[in-house]
Amino acid sequence: MLEIDGKESRMTSQKTQPITLKIAVVGDVHDQWEVEDGIALKHLGVDLVLFVGDFGNESVEVVKAIASLDIPKAAVMGNHDAWYTATEWGRKKCPYDRSKEDWVQEQLDLLGSAHVGYGKLDFPDWNLTVVGGRPFTWGGSEWRFADICKERYGVTSPEESAAKITAAVKSAATDTIIFLGHNGPSGLGDRPEDPCGKDWHPIGGDFGDPDFAEAISQTLTAGKTIPLVTFGHMHHSLRHTKKELRKAIFRSPEGIIYLNAASVPRIVENDSQKLRNFSLVTLEAGVVTQAALVWVGNDLQVVSEEILYERSHSVVQPA
Template sequence: MGNHRNQEQLIVKIAIVGDVHDQWEEDDAIALKQLGVDLVLFVGDFGNESVSVVQAISSVDIPKAAVFGNHDAWYTATEWGRNKCPYDRRKEDWVQEQIDLLGTADVGYGKLDFPEFKLTVVGSRPFSWGGSKWKYKDFYQERFGVASIEESTKRILGAAKSAAYDTVIFLGHNGPKGLGDHAEDPCGKDWEPLGGDFGDPDLEQAIAQTRIFGKTVALVTFGHMHHKLRHTKERLRTSIYISPEETVYLNAARVPRIIATENNRLRNFSLVALEGGVVTEASLVWVDKEFAIASEEILYRRSTEVVPSI
């Protein structure tokens, strides 16, 4: 597709890479090039503090933005994780190594302006575990100077306020609160007790306030809550939610994201078309070993139906 002007409307083709969990290969970068995407967004969970995966992703030669997930601080953020840590934390800091590798592409508690696309990507709380409870207290205080959900909201909102463009995309590891409280909803709680909204309240509040000061929130994309549900095999998690403001919320976590068959190797990406600052289509594609699209699932298509005037 490529970004270009079509009847004075800028069209941007965006790829979203769901939870990686150590499934990233050189062919992924080639596939992104073959798909002809303009911008790549990573929702985190690259691995359990997998520095090598982050290093490979940092070399992707396409405009990109990323946030870190809870697994990216797996041996650092919690006491039980620190007890399982495979390296000497007095000598090494794999969390900081990942942050350094991504550099400006890391938008957690920050933003990245893309002049060529006339949009800004704003990152939500990095390393989010999900839910309304404030977790990793020591981790967030030490690394970011953030001590509560309220302070976290202010950090996200501050980044959004500094956006150079009116069109904003929010990128998070976990999605916002407010997308439904059923187990099958984009951020629904799929374990006992079954049901409940496991979205992040700081992201929800930051999005709402960003709209109030005049920005257009075109897309909110995230992962964390995998598409396969624990309580049933009859259906998958709902990937898409459309708000009354026509913001598209997309859970891009399709795990495992690479599947090997007897004679093929398939890898998934979520694709979003943004036209004039509005999402017109979202899909999930599986790319084969020849870098062709083996299957495509249309998740959302904006209605172009024109209501006749009376």
């Protein structure tokens, strides 16, 4: 057995994939993170935790709690994680003295190497690299939050952004890439119920990030394997209707599973019981075989499970 960050991993050898890798994706947190969440993840037996951002409005204490989670993890920052910094509107409402404090940087410092926005985190024992999309993205084709991208990363356009993400891929120690973004890429549909579809008036339109899509395309061209692209930002609950939910899964012709994990609110009270959700992805030999949204109750048991995707196995008939 091998040890990764103090956690025993189910490995056959250092050069091969684990028999089964269980990945938890935590959707937009929005200040809903408790000690019990870490306990639940341990109880679920996950090997890796991916956070899609929007921890809160520059919520340093929430990020501090998440950074202390002793399970291998990777995270990317969302637009709310620079809420009082990225725009003039936000700076006017800032609750702290920005000349003396920088809550955005505090969050980044707390996460350290676990923050993969415009970067990557290698897990060589699993033959896996997590690459982050553009941090602090608002979504859509319009270049929003331009100041923070320029000031923090020297990025001034979608083209430069795609190049920076692709550079992280090129520096990866493995050829199997999981992409982690706050918002998803463009190209997943333009209906309001699609994974990144615009669900406010006028409804309809693709609100995915074109720079993210371009980086994914270049990664495929480079011959890398991409089993999973996961993100949040566009909540499952639609703003224009309560009759249906956003589609959480898209499978591309190349076999990539795109997972929107933003089931918000992620903690709810139900019949005096507190329920918390996680998206669970099973990766076998570098291939996604199942993705599900689970709700965990007070006793750490899975109260409900919605299978979002399950790989079909063709049956070979005996001759």
